[in-house]
Amino acid sequence: MRLFDLPLRVVSLYPDIMNTYSDRGNLLALQYRALQQGIEITLEEISVGDLLPAECDILLIGGGQDEEQKRISKDLKAKASQLQNWAEEDVSILAVCGGFQLFGKWYRDNKGNYLEGTEVFDMTTIAPRTAKFRAVGDIWVTSLIEGIGDVVGFENHAGQSYLGPHVSPFATVKFGNGNNGLDSTEGAVYRNAIGTYLHGSVLPKNPMLLDYLLSNALSHRYNENLEPYFSSPSPFVLQAQSTAMDVTRRKSEKR
Amino acid sequence: MDALKDRIALVCGRLAGQILRLRRKDGATALPGLVSGLISKNLLCSLSQNMVDGVVTISGTNGKTTTTNFLNLILEDAGFSALTNGAGSNLERGLISAYANSVNILGKYPKTALQVGLFEVDEAELARTFDQLKPRVSTFLNLFRDQLDRYGEVDNLALRWQDMIGADNWQGTIVINVDDPNIYKLQECTTGEVTTFGIEDDNLEITDIHNVKDARFCGKGSILRYDTLYMSHLGKWRCDCCVVSRPKPRVSAQNISLRNDSSSFDLVIDGNSKKITIDMPGLYVVYDLLAAAATAYALEIDIDLIVSSLNKVKAPHGRQETFLLDQKEIRILLTKNPTGFNETIKIIMPAFESVKVNLLAILNDGIQDGEDVSWIYDADVERLRRYNIDLVCSGVRASDFALRWHLAGHNPRLVCPNIEEALDKALDNVSAGGRLDVIATYTAMLQIRSILVNRSRKAKHAII
Numbered sequence: 001m002r003l004f005d006l007p008l009r010v011v012s013l014y015p016d017i018m019n020t021y022s023d024r025g026n027l028l029a030l031q032y033r034a035l036q037q038g039i040e041i042t043l044e045e046i047s048v049g050d051l052l053p054a055e056c057d058i059l060l061i062g063g064g065q066d067e068e069q070k071r072i073s074k075d076l077k078a079k080a081s082q083l084q085n086w087a088e089e090d091v092s093i094l095a096v097c098g099g100f101q102l103f104g105k106w107y108r109d110n111k112g113n114y115l116e117g118t119e120v121f122d123m124t125t126i127a128p129r130t131a132k133f134r135a136v137g138d139i140w141v142t143s144l145i146e147g148i149g150d151v152v153g154f155e156n157h158a159g160q161s162y163l164g165p166h167v168s169p170f171a172t173v174k175f176g177n178g179n180n181g182l183d184s185t186e187g188a189v190y191r192n193a194i195g196t197y198l199h200g201s202v203l204p205k206n207p208m209l210l211d212y213l214l215s216n217a218l219s220h221r222y223n224e225n226l227e228p229y230f231s232s233p234s235p236f237v238l239q240a241q242s243t244a245m246d247v248t249r250r251k252s253e254k255r
Numbered sequence: 256m257d258a259l260k261d262r263i264a265l266v267c268g269r270l271a272g273q274i275l276r277l278r279r280k281d282g283a284t285a286l287p288g289l290v291s292g293l294i295s296k297n298l299l300c301s302l303s304q305n306m307v308d309g310v311v312t313i314s315g316t317n318g319k320t321t322t323t324n325f326l327n328l329i330l331e332d333a334g335f336s337a338l339t340n341g342a343g344s345n346l347e348r349g350l351i352s353a354y355a356n357s358v359n360i361l362g363k364y365p366k367t368a369l370q371v372g373l374f375e376v377d378e379a380e381l382a383r384t385f386d387q388l389k390p391r392v393s394t395f396l397n398l399f400r401d402q403l404d405r406y407g408e409v410d411n412l413a414l415r416w417q418d419m420i421g422a423d424n425w426q427g428t429i430v431i432n433v434d435d436p437n438i439y440k441l442q443e444c445t446t447g448e449v450t451t452f453g454i455e456d457d458n459l460e461i462t463d464i465h466n467v468k469d470a471r472f473c474g475k476g477s478i479l480r481y482d483t484l485y486m487s488h489l490g491k492w493r494c495d496c497c498v499v500s501r502p503k504p505r506v507s508a509q510n511i512s513l514r515n516d517s518s519s520f521d522l523v524i525d526g527n528s529k530k531i532t533i534d535m536p537g538l539y540v541v542y543d544l545l546a547a548a549a550t551a552y553a554l555e556i557d558i559d560l561i562v563s564s565l566n567k568v569k570a571p572h573g574r575q576e577t578f579l580l581d582q583k584e585i586r587i588l589l590t591k592n593p594t595g596f597n598e599t600i601k602i603i604m605p606a607f608e609s610v611k612v613n614l615l616a617i618l619n620d621g622i623q624d625g626e627d628v629s630w631i632y633d634a635d636v637e638r639l640r641r642y643n644i645d646l647v648c649s650g651v652r653a654s655d656f657a658l659r660w661h662l663a664g665h666n667p668r669l670v671c672p673n674i675e676e677a678l679d680k681a682l683d684n685v686s687a688g689g690r691l692d693v694i695a696t697y698t699a700m701l702q703i704r705s706i707l708v709n710r711s712r713k714a715k716h717a718i719i
Contacts, residue, residue, distance in 0.1 A: 020400065022593070025632025025659075032662050067410050071472060137626065154627040199629045204658055239670065240658040247620065247651065
């Protein structure tokens with residue numbers, strides 16, 4: 001069954017480097033869901049030194065350790081203006097953890113080194129020098145994007161992110177730390193670009209977020225909203241999400 | 256006075272252990288250490304001093320327990336008496352428990368000749384306790400991503416180890432796996448003796464280069480190249496920018512032959528080649544045997560003795576241990592990180608796609624399992640897509656595991672968090688003479704094992 005005529009063009013950015021926390025699951029979930037909906041996907045994996053393709057409907061980038069972030073930052077800077085253009089053109093973007101940090105303006109690591117970001121998000125991130133604090137644990141947030149609702153995952157970051165006036169938070173924190181552990185915000189949204197700290201991987205068990213990204217990508221490709229055509233997610237997806245919610249609530253009550 | 260305080264602490268720990276054992280048959284691997292540790296902070300020093308022939312530590316992400324067991328066997332055969340922390344109780348409290356459980360009623364450790372302390376130590380805990388333990392030999396197996404939620408990042412751990420063995424007041428021997436670039440780097444930091452081990456087999460068929468790579472860059476940030484890749488990021492690597500490549504190891508495995516239920520290879524120690532055959536499958540077992548052999552060699556144990564001991568090893572508990580119940584074989588495969596999962600997948604994969612695999616997959620998310628279950632997405636479960644699998648998912652995160660398998664094209668027949676119930680349901684579809692493979696994270700392994708041990712015990716009574 002082919003519901004849609006044109007393939008969606010997916011770009012996975014630095015999959016060989018930015019995958020410390022298994023964000024590869026996001027691509028697996030996207031591919032699975034697309035297949036289920038009769039959407040064909042062409043995937044381009046882009047790493048350091050590769051040129052970005054001319055067109056893209058969905059862009060994914062995952063998390064990495066400080067060393068890996070350093071490794072890509074120069075290359076990412078070279079790609080920044082095209083990535084900004086894509087964000088302005090409403091390309092669907094998901095940037096997770098380390099990738100999210102580098103989609104802000106800059107990231108300062110715990111040794112005081114600055115890494116420049118793509119500036120897709122009006123946001124800065126600081127890993128405190130004397131950090132005993134590391135945000136680690138199950139997290140449950142409620143998205144501020146209409147229709148997405150609750151989102152669950154696992155966060156693991158030393159960096160604390162602060163949003164500027166030109167970007168909105170992706171969600172408010174129900175259980176967990178979020179951007180900085182202070183202002184209850186989690187992630188960032190600019191047009192169709194979403195940044196978040198959530199691993200898990202986040203897309204497999206958050207079907208509303210996955211469908212949101214997918215339908216934005218279809219709108220980008222076809223200029224119309226096609227989400228109503230989507231079938232409901234598999235029971236395995238919903239069960240995994242509700243278990244994650246139970247676990248998160250139980251663990252946070254214990255703390 | 257300190258010595259007296261230590262003895263009081265040990266006696267209290269010993270007592271706590273005895274009381275606990277009155278109520279439970281197994282265990283007392285943590286409580287004595289906790290109790291003793293409350294009274295004296297100095298016990299690891301005292302432990303170390305009592306080991307006449309020194310302390311040996313085994314650390315690394317994968318293979319600690321198995322390597323420790325193999326080495327223990329060699330040490331026994333060589334006439335040593337080893338104080339050891341079995342069963343993966345590898346935090347400070349586990350070490351002190353082993354110590355407290357073996358002191359006499361006056362809190363004195365019975366000193367004997369040929370006494371060694373052989374301990375598997377958790378990767379992060381090693382850096383914290385190294386100062387006090389002052390090991391004579393410290394063995395480093397590998398560093399994979401495992402429980403990032405607990406350890407921070409792999410790179411940090413590698414740096415901490417470098418500082419630790421580079422300390423001025425330590426002059427022990429390190430035994431290192433040179434196939435792991437992160438581990439190899441340790442030799443640059445020590446002025447002491449170094450014994451290297453690794454695999455030397457260019458014919459070893461590597462069918463997949465998967466996504467798991469934890470040491471991709473040299474210190475200057477260049478990408479490492481691999482001439483041969485054995486497993487994850489272990490292999491014959493080189494760095495063009497530093498002009499460094501993996502050296503030829505002193506202790507190596509060559510002509511490796513891996514079968515579904517056994518492995519054999521030539522163990523080559525400084526040019527001496529001897530055949531080893533064991534009834535455990537999997538390349539990682541070869542690494543564990545190598546590590547045990549290299550450590551024994553560093554302890555100056557005779558090569559022939561090492562070989563004869565290793566030729567009679569058996570799987571330690573929960574690591575490919577098998578049980579036989581109602582004519583059905585149940586095999587436990589401890590699986591707790593992507594590298595281990597990929598190896599497990601190779602072991603359960605039958606020779607033909609049509610052969611049915613009965614699988615119980617259990618995922619827990621306790622501290623010892625890793626609270627972050629993301630890692631299941633990094634293993635190449637998709638390799639099993641075309642195989643015929645009867646799957647039951649269980650554990651606290653049964654539904655996360657079910658979703659992972661679902662994305663790889665296998666919908667579980669049943670998702671059941673209760674492990675005992677899941678086991679029964681999984682066994683329902685195993686025919687007599689058939690096998691059930693159980694994939695389990697650490698605490699899940701302990702649970703399923705205890706169920707199986709109980710059932711075996713009851714079955715024996717029934718026969719008598």
